[in-house]
Amino acid sequence: MSETISIISPKLEIARSPHVHSKWSxxxxxxxxxxxxxxxxxxxLLFFGISQFSIIATSVSFAxxxxxxxxxxxxxxxxxxxxxxxxxxxxxxxxxxxxxSLVSTAIGAVVAVGIGKEVFGGLGFNxxxxxxxxxxxxxxxxxxxxxxxxxxxxxxxxSSATPLSLMKFDNKFxxxxxxxxxxxxxxxxxxxxxxxxxGAIFLLATGVINYRxxxxxxxxxxxxxGIFWLIDPxxxxxxxxxxxxxxxxxxxxxxxxxxxxSPLYSKGxxxxxxxxxxxxxxIRLFGGLPEGVMYSILLLNGFVPLIxxxxxxxxxxxxx
Amino acid sequence: MPKIFNNLLSFxxxxxxKEYKYLTSSLPFEKIPTxxxxxxxxxxxxxxxxxxxxxxxxxxxxGQLIATQNGPISAxxxxxxxxxxxxxxxxDTVSSFTKESITIKSxxxxxxxxxxxxxxxxxxxxxxxxxxxxxxxxxxxxxxFPTYFKLTPPKDKIIDYVIxxxxxxxxxxxxxxxxxxxxxxxxxxxxxLIMKALNLEKGAIGIEDNKQDAIDVLQNxxxxxxxxxxxxxxxxxxxxxxxxxxxxxxxxxxPPGKLPFDVGVAIQNIGTAIAIYEAVxxxxxxxxxxxxxxxxxxxxxxxxxxxxxTPLIDILEYCGGIMEDAKRVVVGGPMMGIxxxxxxAPIMKATSGILVLTEKEINQFDETxxxxxxxxxxxxxxxxxxxxxxxxxxxxxxxxxxxxxIFNCMECGTCAYVCPANIPLVQxxxxxxxxxxxxxxxx
Numbered sequence: 001m002s003e004t005i006s007i008i009s010p011k012l013e014i015a016r017s018p019h020v021h022s023k024w025s026x027x028x029x030x031x032x033x034x035x036x037x038x039x040x041x042x043x044x045l046l047f048f049g050i051s052q053f054s055i056i057a058t059s060v061s062f063a064x065x066x067x068x069x070x071x072x073x074x075x076x077x078x079x080x081x082x083x084x085x086x087x088x089x090x091x092x093x094x095x096x097x098x099x100x101s102l103v104s105t106a107i108g109a110v111v112a113v114g115i116g117k118e119v120f121g122g123l124g125f126n127x128x129x130x131x132x133x134x135x136x137x138x139x140x141x142x143x144x145x146x147x148x149x150x151x152x153x154x155x156x157x158x159s160s161a162t163p164l165s166l167m168k169f170d171n172k173f174x175x176x177x178x179x180x181x182x183x184x185x186x187x188x189x190x191x192x193x194x195x196x197x198x199g200a201i202f203l204l205a206t207g208v209i210n211y212r213x214x215x216x217x218x219x220x221x222x223x224x225x226g227i228f229w230l231i232d233p234x235x236x237x238x239x240x241x242x243x244x245x246x247x248x249x250x251x252x253x254x255x256x257x258x259x260x261x262s263p264l265y266s267k268g269x270x271x272x273x274x275x276x277x278x279x280x281x282x283i284r285l286f287g288g289l290p291e292g293v294m295y296s297i298l299l300l301n302g303f304v305p306l307i308x309x310x311x312x313x314x315x316x317x318x319x320x
Numbered sequence: 321m322p323k324i325f326n327n328l329l330s331f332x333x334x335x336x337x338k339e340y341k342y343l344t345s346s347l348p349f350e351k352i353p354t355x356x357x358x359x360x361x362x363x364x365x366x367x368x369x370x371x372x373x374x375x376x377x378x379x380x381x382x383g384q385l386i387a388t389q390n391g392p393i394s395a396x397x398x399x400x401x402x403x404x405x406x407x408x409x410x411x412d413t414v415s416s417f418t419k420e421s422i423t424i425k426s427x428x429x430x431x432x433x434x435x436x437x438x439x440x441x442x443x444x445x446x447x448x449x450x451x452x453x454x455x456x457x458x459x460x461x462x463x464x465f466p467t468y469f470k471l472t473p474p475k476d477k478i479i480d481y482v483i484x485x486x487x488x489x490x491x492x493x494x495x496x497x498x499x500x501x502x503x504x505x506x507x508x509x510x511x512x513l514i515m516k517a518l519n520l521e522k523g524a525i526g527i528e529d530n531k532q533d534a535i536d537v538l539q540n541x542x543x544x545x546x547x548x549x550x551x552x553x554x555x556x557x558x559x560x561x562x563x564x565x566x567x568x569x570x571x572x573x574x575p576p577g578k579l580p581f582d583v584g585v586a587i588q589n590i591g592t593a594i595a596i597y598e599a600v601x602x603x604x605x606x607x608x609x610x611x612x613x614x615x616x617x618x619x620x621x622x623x624x625x626x627x628x629x630t631p632l633i634d635i636l637e638y639c640g641g642i643m644e645d646a647k648r649v650v651v652g653g654p655m656m657g658i659x660x661x662x663x664x665a666p667i668m669k670a671t672s673g674i675l676v677l678t679e680k681e682i683n684q685f686d687e688t689x690x691x692x693x694x695x696x697x698x699x700x701x702x703x704x705x706x707x708x709x710x711x712x713x714x715x716x717x718x719x720x721x722x723x724x725x726i727f728n729c730m731e732c733g734t735c736a737y738v739c740p741a742n743i744p745l746v747q748x749x750x751x752x753x754x755x756x757x758x759x760x761x762x763x
Contacts, residue, residue, distance in 0.1 A: 011646070012646070012647070012648060012649055012660070013647050013659060014659045014661050015648065015659050016744060016746055016747040016750070017650075017652075017654075017656050017657055017658070017731070017733050017736075017746060018654060018655045018656070018736050018737045019648055019650050019654040019655075019657060019659070019675075019677055019681075020337055020338070020491065020654045020655070020677075020681055020682060020683065020737065021683040021684060021685075021736075021737060021742065022335065022337070022683075023683075024695065024738055024740040025685055025742065026691060026740045026741050026742075027685075028740070029693070029740050079688070082688060122689065123688070123691065124689030124690050124692065125689065210694070210698075259692055259693040259694070260691050260692050262692075263694075264692060264694045264697055264705065265694070265697060266698075312705065313697075313703045314703060315576055315702060315703050315725045315728050316563060316567075316573060316701065316702035316703050316728065317563065317573040317574050317575040317576055317578070317702070318575065318576060319575065
């Protein structure tokens, strides 16, 4: 009897229950998101040329470098392997125009991680989506180059317009088929609906993202855009166009669902998704800019604490 | 994902931990040989510890009363073996506290004294309650609340339903399952005694649908009996929590801070019903525990019948000992059980399982910041925000923790189980609760 004790006792752990854990870990979820981004990365290289990989590589490496330096200065453990900073780098690159200046890309990545994330205390504490913060900064700093679009092509870079600016400024509508496949002008990762949807199915099936925010965004954009279309189809575009054009789908799947910057409760997720879509449609149809996904999500990010406060569910058994 | 395709009886939230029930589900109960030493903590139930009535060196026999009930919420203790009292003093127990205990050195004498026979045909509700009280029966689901107290509810509580909890939603454990399929008749007889004691017409047994053969056996037994219904429930942790069980079967919600009594329900565990049967029909005091010994860290997992007070080490040795890679010895289930540091600690009345877990099952990794992913909220069966409660507790903002319902947490572990950041949510919440109750006491 005593023999067994002496063999095992020193090795026995004392810990609080539960003593088992699910397959979930931060690191794993982050890498699943990276996997879900692969179809979109491939589509961007396919439509805009293999050379675009340099934008992604620049964005990711400067994002990682920024985090490493800041963690080092703050004497915190380097956490690059949790994958979150890699996601920020990829996301930022995919919402930039093709052939975007690599210097500007690097600046955007530094701002995204430095101002968007680390200033707030790092992963889990940021209020705004870091990649969108980086993009918003670039939009303000380099307004011309960030709206210079390249025609999708395997060889030459030809200047073109995006379906949304064609709609806004020339009242021309791109075909739904082209939008779905993605061979239209636009940001690197935003043009191919099909690539984004493959990633979306993967993220929903693995349970990384919740269906509520994307569904709320898609349904409400369809309904809200549909109302205007029914009022005047010659002036306003068909609602399917809103879903497929610009950064809407990419934002709905990869940006608005960001764990850290989206609401906690299911009711809040619906409110958040609906509000984003209404803003997007309003900006697109009546605002000065052709696209509004980035600003809509950033604005709603700021409202998340408030949404959380007012959508807390009733405790089990509490009388209504 | 939306759960629109599920029309089975259940509740909102919950998780599906790996069950590992296969390790022991097909193994009948075995009796272990009488251990050489028995340690009986005087506090084996919620409420006041029992009062010892034997002295050091006294000779005791199996079935002898050695500690009496002390106050309304308490229970007597009987010696499960014959032998001599070695000592009465402070010992380690499996509840992670040390407690005053009676240690008995056992001898070979297997004779045992039973309670006088009852007239089973004309037994009254009072006689049943008295026998249950006398036998020292406590809730064997884990909480160990004195059972007679639950059989004599306050007059102002109107109870219309008794539910036997056959969910056994904790992974690994198969004790209730084995009792249901090995002793279904005794179980129904026990349930009828509970119904009689409470003067109830309606009884139910709720069983998770991963125990289909238990459902079938019991269904078959009560098919001509309109007073008892068997409910098949969705297999999901923590289906066996009282509030979740009542919600699933009767769609009643027990309000925060209230008991099943307050919604007209009495809940008893499967093991308790069997103990009541044994006390009334066979005249047996509660002196043995049936339990599951399992986990990948034990050589031969088993379902056992063990004298109460048997040290863990005797039971683990009977099961072939612990593997090299064993990491934690847990008393109870893996979701709510307590890790052990002293394997000489004895099992108690309400011990339902001993698990020896390895690294592979525990699956621990480094903690990260909360990512506000909301998974803890999604799975919390009582709609709390565990991450916030933990944060408030951690920062000492305990009044905010209370406002956010920290006392509604039953520490089922569902949130910590899913947390991708591996934050010890239950630990922080328990810490916050403790701080709050100390602060309240100080006022």
